[in-house]
Amino acid sequence: MPQLSVQLGGKTYVWAAVMDEAHVLSRAAQARAVRLVSIVTCAKVIVLALLALLFLFAQDADGFFTLAFWLTPSWAGVFVYAALLGGLFFWAHLRISAAPMVSMPRTQEPVAEVLALDRVNGAVNIETLLSPDAIKTVEAAFELASSSGHGHVEPLHLFVGALADENVGIVFDRLGLTSASIQDPVSRRLSTRPVGKPTQVSQEAERVILEAFRQALKDGRGSVSALELFAASYQADPFLQELLLDNRVDAQPFWNMIAWLRIHERMRERYEQFKKAALYKPTGAMNRSMTSVATPMLDAVSEDLTAAAVEGRLPMLVERESEIEEILRVIEGGRQSVVLVGSPGVGKKAILAGVAELMVEELVPPILQDRRLVRISIPHLVSGVDGAQAQERLLLVLTEVGKSRNIILAITDIDQLVSDAGAVDLAATLVDFLARSGAFAIATATPQAYSAVVERSVLGREFQKVEVREPDHTAAIHMLESKIGGIESEQGVVFSYEAVEKAVTLTDRYMHEAYLPWKAIEVARETALAVFKSKGAHALVTAEDVGAVVASKTGVPTTSVAEDETAKLLSLESRMHGRVIGQDEAVQAVSAALRRARTELRSSGRPIATFLFLGPTGVGKTELAKTVAETYFGSEDNMIRLDMSEYQDASSIHRLIGAPGSGQGGLLTEAVRKNPFSIVLLDELEKANPDILNIFLQVFDDGRLTDAVGRTIDFTNTIIIATSNAGTQYIQDAVGRGEDLAAIKTRLLDMELRGVYRPEFLNRFDGVIVFKPLTQTDVLAITELFLHQVGSRLEPKGIAFRAEPDAVAELAQKGFDPKFGARPLRRLVQEEVDNAIADALLQGKVKRRDTIVLLKGGTIRIDASQAL
Amino acid sequence: MITPSKQLVVRTTVSLAMHESLFLPLWWYSRGLLETAEWLLASVRGSVKFFGVDVWVKNLFVPMYGDASIPGRFISFGVRLSMVVVRGAGAAAWSVLAVVLLFAYVFVFPLVLFGFFAHLIGVLA
Structure with missing residues (x-):
């Protein structure tokens, strides 16, 4: 007995199929019987026709076309009539078995929810x-x-039952799932289901079937497919959602x-309908009613877009229903032209x-019927002529229109009408024509061009703006999905869903x-080609492949963290200490930020990390920044270094972000734009x-900065490190007094830096790190490091x-100066060690395989190697 | 996979064949007739679209090839009228054929049935 129903158009739809072994067997037998009847009837018709031919030729073949043959009894006539009768039966049988007893309702009204059933009478199964x-x-x-002895068919059973379906198989393959990966949890779950006899369809399963029916209705499908049952069972059962989540597939x-x-199914159906409709659409200048004239x-x-569509040269549009609706509304309602305003690439x-x-x-709408959409190419129109000639050409074209x-x-790009011809006349000519003739135009422009050119010119009055926004994440995935089929057939590869999603996300x-x-x-197109070249035909395009292509285009490591990189990330501190001596707190803070960034735990709308390094000169602040550049960004070259002492007056901001009206970006914005990572x-x-x-407040908060050209520069893949010597004297004194580093930092922020930086500025740093003055032990280690560099x-x-x-x-004792940190030491190593070695090299005292030994007093000894 | 036994399949096949044979006349003059009539009606509508009769009638007074002069309008009207007649004749011919086919549908079943039994009885007698 059905318990649930869907109300639609005054009718009640229910799932009332009897589900027991006898009925399932009967349905299977019925399906085979239909095929058998078809085969037997077809065979009978053929045999009867052959027999008819045999008798016909035996008697008199020419007589077939005489009335006498059809009226005078004969064996040939018996078989001819029998074959015809069989043929009629066969035709009727095919029609009966093909047509369902109930057809899918077609409705414009919203599909109602699944509700409890009031009465069974009159309900449609x-x-x-x-x-x-x-x-x-x-x-x-x-x-x-039934075979498991369960009392009820549940959504889980329907989910498993759908796995044999071809489309469900595609879902599994593209999501990277296998039957094996879900087999054990499903078996365990099945073993916990309550047993009972006879097996019946549970209310949950009934709801799943009705939900699948609702979905098919919403999509305007001719029948309910296994895919809809599969999707509805997933939606109904939290266990199934958890199961796929365990296999790294969440709901989205x-x-x-x-x-x-x-989308693919809809595109196929639309294509078939479209091909039929296209038969009636003329592809030449002449319309069906022959009201038009030749337009040489x-x-x-120009290019005739309707002709291109008839020939199948235009892509099918996905996810832009609202924009199309708005365009048609503006044209039909206001009888006005439209300008689509959207950034390049939004569609x-x-x-x-x-x-x-x-x-x-x-x-x-009727106003657009029996017409053609023709795209004018402005560059073609104005090429090789001056403004007046271009205007003349446009007039000729418009006269033809x-x-x-x-x-x-x-x-x-309607703005070209204003800017390229060098005069507003072309735009004025067009607007005048549109106003007088009652013709329409659908134009496009970028937001910049619209606000700079179109809106302020005469075009702005004639053209109604329809905004085309960049699609959101899900819509962009759907749009890409509609293109993947073409890319796959071009390159002979197969995309996983993860690869498609990654192409959009990255x-x-x-x-x-x-x-x-x-x-x-x-990116998807490039990845497909790269995968085809590296792995060959029929290879699977994975998220990692897409990540690699994006990484090669942007320089940002977007592939997932590999095993060797894991070890590298976990040992960042020790690797950094290879270059930076001491300063444990600073090294730890920076390492932690890098690990957060690489495992994508950081906030994606801000820079990877922002640090303020405070401390005396020569204690390793810049060295740590260089170490980060080398360790995380691959090379010290990936460092944009700005000496802020060059920006002492307020007007120097123009050097950072570009001067207004110059049309060029600044030193900082250009450097980050070209090398965002x-x-x-x-x-x-x-x-x-x-x-x-102040401009860095925005960078630290939102990870973006707008340059003088109006471009938004992305700082979300940068690490920003500011170094400062402010409060140095206090740090040195406090460390000298043996004060705790945390206390020093608190006092620095509360008192010493107050006059230098505003509190809201300091507050925006992820970390303010105080670098301690170097101790004698640190200096000794740094000396060894410098000498090791000499050896290298x-x-x-x-x-x-x-x-x-x-x-x-x-050397350590001579080179250490508490005021200047390790800097004098570097000079000392240069002066005493590098100079002595250079002299020895020039004098030819050192040969290959010899060992230079640095001795006390700044002298060197050369230990000669044994001759080969 | 539940598989029906051979006996069940054969039994169902025989029963299906008998059921369809017995109910063939009923189906022929009810649902079959309705479907065929609908199909033929759709094909008549398609023929009107195919010959573009509706488009030509709608534009009967619209000058052809953008020639809006008085003589042009007269010539246009004349050509359009004759085109409506020619194209309308095409659509009408198809409509007539559709009616003939509908009649054929109505009569073919009893005629074939009658012919079969008449010949059978004739040769056996």
């Missing part, structure tokens, strides 16, 4: 609305429940994957293609100069003008180098 695959799914679910990817298959001038500078041309396709199918009366103009995050969906489509080192920050520091420089020459311990101690 949706059993025959299930496709054969869906019926198989339900039967397989029943069989699974799952529904996007289901949407992918629906227009043809020379303005795709919307034009969508309008052209609707015009081919004549699914447009006016006479023809069946043309809707499409003008991409390009959205790292490629800020282009827009979705274009940038994701381009780098470390920004702001040296000696206290020397910069306080007004300049000699290594390529085949010469070894070592220093006696008392020579190291002497």
Whole structure:
């Protein structure tokens, strides 16, 4: 007995199929019987026809065309009539078995929720609305429940039952799932289901079937497929959601994957309908009613989009229903032209293609029917002529359009009409024509061009603005999914869902100069080619492949953390201490920030990390910044270093972000734009003008900065380190008094830095790190480090180098100056050690394989090697 | 996978064949007739679209090839009228054929049935 129902158009739809072994067997037998009857009847007709032919030739073949043959009894006549009768029966049998008893309701009203059933009488059973695959799914679910002794068929059984379906198999493959990966948990879950006899369809399973029916209705499908049952069972059972989550598939990817298959199915159906409709659409200048005229001038500078659509050269439009609706509303309601305003790559041309396709199918308001959409190329129009001639050409074209009366103009980048010809006349000519003739145009423009050119010119009055926004994440995935089929067939590879999602996510995050969906489509295309070349045909394109392509384009490591990198990240501190001696707190803070960034635990709308390094000169602040550049960004070259002492007056901000009106970016913004994955080192920050520091407030908070050109520069992949000597004297004194570092830092922030930086500025740093003055032990270690660097420089020459311990101690003592940190030590090593070695090298005293030994007193000894 | 036995399949096949044979006349003049009529009606509508009769009638007074002069309008009207007649004749021919086919559908079943039994009885007698 059905318990649930869906109300629609005054009718009640229920799932009332009897589910027991006898009925399942009967249905299976019925399906085979239908096939058998078809085969036997067809065979009978053939045999009867052959017999008829045999008798016909035996008697008199010519007589077949006489009335006497049909009226005078004969064996040939018996078989001819029998064959005809069989044929009629066969035809009727095919029609009966093909047509369902109930057809899928077509409705414009919203599909009602599944509710409890009031009364069974008069309810429509949706059993025959299930496709054969869906019926198989339900039967397989029943069989699974029945053979396991379960009392009820549940959503879990339906889910398992659907696994044999081809489309569900595609969902599994693209999501990277296998039956084996879910087998054990599903078996365990099944073993906990309550047993009982006879097995019946539970209310939950009934709800799943009705939900699948609702979804099919919403999608305008002809029947309920196994895929809908699969998706509805997933939605109904939290266990199944948890199961897929364990396999790294959460709800969003799952529904996007289901949407992918629906998009493809819809595209296929639309294509079939479109091809039929396209038969009636003329592809030449002449319309069906022959009201138009030949347009040779227009043809020379334009492309007929409706003809291109008829020939199948335009892509199918996905996810832009609201924009299309708005365009048609503006044209039909206001009889006004439209300008689509959107950033490059968001799909303005795709919307034009969508309008052209609707015009081919004549699914447009009457005002657009029996017309063609023609895209004028402004560069073609104005090429090789001056402004006056261009205007003359445009007038000729518009005259043809006016006479023809069946043309809707499409003008991409309409701002070119104003800017390229060097005069407003072209725009004025167009506007005048549109106002007088009653013709329409659909134009496109970027937001910048619209506000700078179109809005302020006469075009702004004639054209109504329709905004085309960059699609959101899910819509962009759907748009890319609609393109993947084409890319796959071009390159002969197969995309996993994760790869599709990654193409959208990564390009959205790292490629800020282009827009979705274009940038994701381009990355997917490039990845497909790269995978085809590296792995060959039929290879699977994974998220890692997409990550590698994005990484190569942006320089940002976007692939997941590999095993060797894990070890590297976990041992960052010890690697950094290879270059920076002491300063444990600073090294730990920086290492932790890098690990957070690489494992994507950081906030994605801010820079990776922002640090203020405070401390005396020569204690390793800049050295630590360089170490970060080398360790995390691959090379010290990935460091944008700004000496803030060069920005002491307020006007120097123009050097940082560009001067207004110059049309160029500044030193900082250009450097980050070209190399977004780098470390920004702001040296000696206290020397910069306080007004300049204000622009960093925004960078620290939002990870973005707008340059003089109006471009938004992305700082979210940078680490910003500012170094400052402010409060140095206090630090040195306090360390000298043996005060605790935390107390020093508190006092610094509360008192000493108050006059130098504003509190809200200091507050925005992820970490303010105090560098301690160097101790004698630190200096000794730094001396060893410098001497080790000397050895490294000699290594390529085949010469070894070592220093006696008392020579190291002497250097450390001589080179250390509490005021200047390790800097004098570096100079001392240069003067005493490098100079002595250089002299020895020039005098030819050192040969390959010799060892240079540094002795106390700054002298060197050369230990000659044995001759070969 | 639940598999029906051979006996069940054969039994169902025989029963299906008998059921369809017995109910064939009923189906022929109810649902079958309705579906065929609907199909033929759709094909008539398609023929109107195919010949573009509706488009030509709608534009009967619209000058052809953008020639809006008085003689042009007269010539246009004349050509359009004759085109409506020619194209309308095409659509009408198809409509007539559709009606003939509908009649054929109605009569073919009893005629074939009658012919079969008449010939059978004739040769056996």
